[in-house]
Amino acid sequence: MSQLAIGRSGSRSGSYPARYSAAGLIRRGLSHKEWPPAWRPHPVKPSYDVVIVGGGVHGLAAAYYLAANHGITDVAVLDKGYIGAGGSGRNTAILRSNYLTPEGVRFYDRSVRLYQRLAADLDYNVMFSQRGHLTLAHNDSSLRTMRWRAEVNKLEGVDSEVIGPAEIKRLAPFLDLSDAARYPVLGALYHPPGGIIRHDAVVWGYARGAAARGVHIHQHTEVTGIDVTGGRVRAVRTTQGDIATRTVLNATAGWSTLIADMAGVRLPVTTYPLQAAVTEPVKPFLSTVIVSGSLHVYISQTDRGELVFGASVDPFTSYSMRGSLEFIEGLAGHVLELMPALSKVRLLRQWAGLCDMTPDFSPIMGPTPVGGFLVDVGWGTYGFKAGPVSGEAMADCIASGQSPEIIAAFGLERFTAGALVGEKGAAAVGH
Amino acid sequence: MILLPCPWCGPRDASEFGHVGESSPRPDPAAASPAQWRSYLYLRANTCGWVAETWYHRLGCRRFIKVERHTETNETRESRQPRLQPAADAGSPAQQARAASG
Numbered sequence: 001m002s003q004l005a006i007g008r009s010g011s012r013s014g015s016y017p018a019r020y021s022a023a024g025l026i027r028r029g030l031s032h033k034e035w036p037p038a039w040r041p042h043p044v045k046p047s048y049d050v051v052i053v054g055g056g057v058h059g060l061a062a063a064y065y066l067a068a069n070h071g072i073t074d075v076a077v078l079d080k081g082y083i084g085a086g087g088s089g090r091n092t093a094i095l096r097s098n099y100l101t102p103e104g105v106r107f108y109d110r111s112v113r114l115y116q117r118l119a120a121d122l123d124y125n126v127m128f129s130q131r132g133h134l135t136l137a138h139n140d141s142s143l144r145t146m147r148w149r150a151e152v153n154k155l156e157g158v159d160s161e162v163i164g165p166a167e168i169k170r171l172a173p174f175l176d177l178s179d180a181a182r183y184p185v186l187g188a189l190y191h192p193p194g195g196i197i198r199h200d201a202v203v204w205g206y207a208r209g210a211a212a213r214g215v216h217i218h219q220h221t222e223v224t225g226i227d228v229t230g231g232r233v234r235a236v237r238t239t240q241g242d243i244a245t246r247t248v249l250n251a252t253a254g255w256s257t258l259i260a261d262m263a264g265v266r267l268p269v270t271t272y273p274l275q276a277a278v279t280e281p282v283k284p285f286l287s288t289v290i291v292s293g294s295l296h297v298y299i300s301q302t303d304r305g306e307l308v309f310g311a312s313v314d315p316f317t318s319y320s321m322r323g324s325l326e327f328i329e330g331l332a333g334h335v336l337e338l339m340p341a342l343s344k345v346r347l348l349r350q351w352a353g354l355c356d357m358t359p360d361f362s363p364i365m366g367p368t369p370v371g372g373f374l375v376d377v378g379w380g381t382y383g384f385k386a387g388p389v390s391g392e393a394m395a396d397c398i399a400s401g402q403s404p405e406i407i408a409a410f411g412l413e414r415f416t417a418g419a420l421v422g423e424k425g426a427a428a429v430g431h
Numbered sequence: 432m433i434l435l436p437c438p439w440c441g442p443r444d445a446s447e448f449g450h451v452g453e454s455s456p457r458p459d460p461a462a463a464s465p466a467q468w469r470s471y472l473y474l475r476a477n478t479c480g481w482v483a484e485t486w487y488h489r490l491g492c493r494r495f496i497k498v499e500r501h502t503e504t505n506e507t508r509e510s511r512q513p514r515l516q517p518a519a520d521a522g523s524p525a526q527q528a529r530a531a532s533g
Contacts, residue, residue: 266470319502
């Protein structure tokens with residue numbers, strides 16, 4: 001109902017979608033007029049050229065780039081909840097490209113570059129703060145992997161280097177860098193282009209940009225089946241009616257196996273919850289993102305001053321998104337190992353999101369054995385940072401019918417061909 | 432807190448266990464094609480609902496056990512086949528205790 005009300009006021013304003021500007025902001029601020037809606041809801045049509053399952057950053061970015069780069073606008077994005085309700089709204093909003101394999105580094109570097117110009121492209125403030133990213137090494141083997149990563153990164157033109165405790169002290173004075181620490185910090189991989197972003201704004205910005213180009217976004221529309229005949233997708237069944245289509249993109253996280261099962265495609269995916277937590281706001285003191293693989297924790301401070309903590313995935317597979325006391329106890333202990341000064345800071349809340357882990361810690365993107373059924377899944381704990389490049393590449397894949405070079409290594413067929421892209425050393429903190 | 436019904440030790444906190452997860456029959460390495468072998472290695476049902484899965488009671492009896500768990504609600508119940516290998520004995524201590532009291 002509220003959506004309809006917003007829709008009416010939007011059409012009345014006659015300037016849908018509004019172009020955001022400083023002058024507009026001042027005008028609205030002075031007049032106290034309501035903002036027009038960012039996009040308009042539509043009834044579900046009986047057919048679409050392309051149906052995208054999953055209204056997160058991946059699905060919406062794919063829809064946006066289909067319309068913006070390829071002129072394909074007869075596109076529906078379906079979500080069983082509201083847009084950004086899944087992984088896109090539950091991640092810790094960290095962006096970086098200092099991966100381990102050349103394929104991975106090139107891919108994530110493209111994503112960071114798209115994020116850098118995203119606010120201008122979408123006319124939407126996504127609050128990208130490139131504040132630098134520090135991955136701490138507490139033992140010789142981590143330090144060795146970091147040197148390896150730094151060299152691969154530099155070869156691919158990504159700013160990344162291994163630094164020692166003196167430099168770490170300068171960047172993050174609140175870290176316990178003494179030799180007496182249980183896990184002394186030996187060095188760190190420093191990645192200046194890394195940072196944090198407002199993840200909801202990225203989702204909303206893509207939704208607004210896609211909708212302005214003709215894409216239909218259907219929230220609270222759950223996919224209940226996919227019709228496949230003769231090895232090709234024919235239709236998608238939803239709680240809002242059946243949709244005839246020849247192209248379906250599975251852009252879900254957490255439920256990717258269930259959607260793929262509907263089309264008869266088996267995936268090498270296991271689903272784990274990952275928990276995160278946030279503290280009460282404190283004065284700004286932490287200007288970089290801090291990651292510790294040994295302690296299974298990553299920390300950043302938001303623009304509001306809250307400290308956001310993330311961890312590794314839970315110790316067993318589950319589709320449950322409930323938090324656990326074990327997690328919060330472990331997390332608090334690990335954070336205090338790094339920053340003892342935080343012992344009096346109170347936690348505000350904790351939450352969980354679902355991560356679709358693959359055997360090699362790399363995503364699965366591209367066509368499947370079922371004609372017209374494409375996947376952009378298996379995003380584990382690293383999906384949000386890849387939203388723009390995945391959307392761009394999947395749009396290219398749908399428009400041209402073949403996987404573009406940048407995602408060629410990430411196809412589903414790599415698991416039967418035995419050509420895995422091992423990113424465990426750079427993609428996860430829990431190993 | 433999630434309690435797992437260990438047939439040897441009774442209900443215990445899930446943190447005492449290592450999760451092994453779903454398992455499928457291992458194909459014969461000599462007869463399986465590379466594609467079959469890799470399907471066995473990598474493809475998973477990843478069921479959303481009741482599953483019978485393997486856990487390792489690392490802080491208890493140190494045995495591999497079968498437990499049924501609902502992967503969306505994390506409810507657990509005793510598996511109808513709690514042991515991985517059928518044994519000729521009278522059953523696990525927990526089962527014996529139940530038989531004696533029942």
